[in-house]
Amino acid sequence: MNDIDQPTFPSSRRDFLKTSALVGVAASFGVAPRVMGASTPKARPRVFAGPIAISSRNGQQTVLKAIELIGAGADALDAVVAGVNLVEEDPEDTSVGYGGLPNALGVVQLDAAVMHGPTCRAGSVGCIEGIKYPSKVAKLVLERTDHVNLVGKGAQDFAVMHGFPIENLLTEKARLEWVNWRENMSTQDDYLPKHKPESTGIGEIAAPIKRHWGTIHCSAIDLAGNISCVTTTSGMAFKVPGRIGDSPIIGAGLYCDNTVGAAGSTGRGEANIENLASFLIVERMRAGDSPEAACLFACQRIADHTKLARLLDAKGRPNFNVQFYALNIKGEVGGAEILGGNGTFAAATPEGGRLVELAYLYKA
Numbered sequence: 001m002n003d004i005d006q007p008t009f010p011s012s013r014r015d016f017l018k019t020s021a022l023v024g025v026a027a028s029f030g031v032a033p034r035v036m037g038a039s040t041p042k043a044r045p046r047v048f049a050g051p052i053a054i055s056s057r058n059g060q061q062t063v064l065k066a067i068e069l070i071g072a073g074a075d076a077l078d079a080v081v082a083g084v085n086l087v088e089e090d091p092e093d094t095s096v097g098y099g100g101l102p103n104a105l106g107v108v109q110l111d112a113a114v115m116h117g118p119t120c121r122a123g124s125v126g127c128i129e130g131i132k133y134p135s136k137v138a139k140l141v142l143e144r145t146d147h148v149n150l151v152g153k154g155a156q157d158f159a160v161m162h163g164f165p166i167e168n169l170l171t172e173k174a175r176l177e178w179v180n181w182r183e184n185m186s187t188q189d190d191y192l193p194k195h196k197p198e199s200t201g202i203g204e205i206a207a208p209i210k211r212h213w214g215t216i217h218c219s220a221i222d223l224a225g226n227i228s229c230v231t232t233t234s235g236m237a238f239k240v241p242g243r244i245g246d247s248p249i250i251g252a253g254l255y256c257d258n259t260v261g262a263a264g265s266t267g268r269g270e271a272n273i274e275n276l277a278s279f280l281i282v283e284r285m286r287a288g289d290s291p292e293a294a295c296l297f298a299c300q301r302i303a304d305h306t307k308l309a310r311l312l313d314a315k316g317r318p319n320f321n322v323q324f325y326a327l328n329i330k331g332e333v334g335g336a337e338i339l340g341g342n343g344t345f346a347a348a349t350p351e352g353g354r355l356v357e358l359a360y361l362y363k364a
């Protein structure tokens with residue numbers, strides 16, 4: 001144990017600074033203190049020495065927990081998983097774990113994956129039902145099997161074998177939201193009629209009621225300089241039963257390389273899987289991009305590869321969003337989204353937690 005035994009991190013969301021007050025903070029995290037568009041010159045990165053954790057915006061407590069554990073000597077993988085467990089068990093977050101919005105049949109199916117930098121190993125579970133902490137099961141897949149992905153009943157059986165109880169994850173709040181969706185279906189689901197690439201007005205993107213997305217990703221560097229990451233989600237709300245998103249796909253929902261950095265995502269998983277964006281971001285950082293520039297590169301790649309009319313707006317831009325979060329071995333952090341303007345992500349060091357602006361490709 002060391003002097004970080006008594007953490008001094010702020011412990012409530014209120015303690016996070018608003019993005020508008022981030023000039024000094026952003027500089028200390030090595031990112032530009034302003035929103036960058038695709039054509040904006042790259043920020044000059046500054047090196048941050050020491051442990052750091054980043055997550056999607058819903059992980060403000062997550063990054064603080066991860067940094068607290070890292071300060072007490074934890075491996076980054078243990079720290080990020082413990083951090084996201086706080087969100088997995090939170091019934092108020094309807095995008096992750098317990099309380100997550102269900103699939104089209106009202107069944108909560110969860111996806112999660114972990115990656116451990118020092119051993120280059122990964123583990124994931126997809127479409128797991130009744131298990132409150134899918135990220136812990138993903139970590140067990142990494143540690144206690146010779147595999148990477150377990151799905152459905154097999155993943156649940158594996159969790160039960162390791163002592164996890166099967167629980168009802170559908171809260172009353174999520175059930176009522178599902179009933180409302182079901183009673184107002186039509187174009188608001190993911191089943192598509194026969195259509196052509198130029199067809200518009202079909203699919204959930206065209207729906208008058210926008211469906212709720214959400215996920216949590218967390219990456220961290222520990223005291224030994226090792227990097228690990230986790231992504232966990234209930235996936236796209238009201239998805240086709242059996243659908244797996246990007247979160248449990250290694251290289252899509254997350255990726256890390258101990259010598260380079262880590263990346264993860266939230267948003268429309270289909271676009272991310274088709275572009276394997278987290279792997280792409282880590283490779284761009286390996287080639288010298290800052291985390292933010294690498295995230296913007298992945299946003300641009302998705303925009304370039306979006307060809308179907310139903311997924312494009314009147315200006316030919318994607319009509320959906322994807323967010324990326326990245327850190328590199330030097331402790332620089334950055335994030336970007338396709339459609340932005342006021343997006344943020346959470347970051348924490350032993351000095352405390354902050355919200356950092358996401359760069360963006362197009363103004364939302």
Ligand code: ASP
Nearest residue numbers: 213214215235245267269
């Ligand atoms: N990426 C998640 C998925 O596609 C959803 C989200 O992050 O909103 O399952």
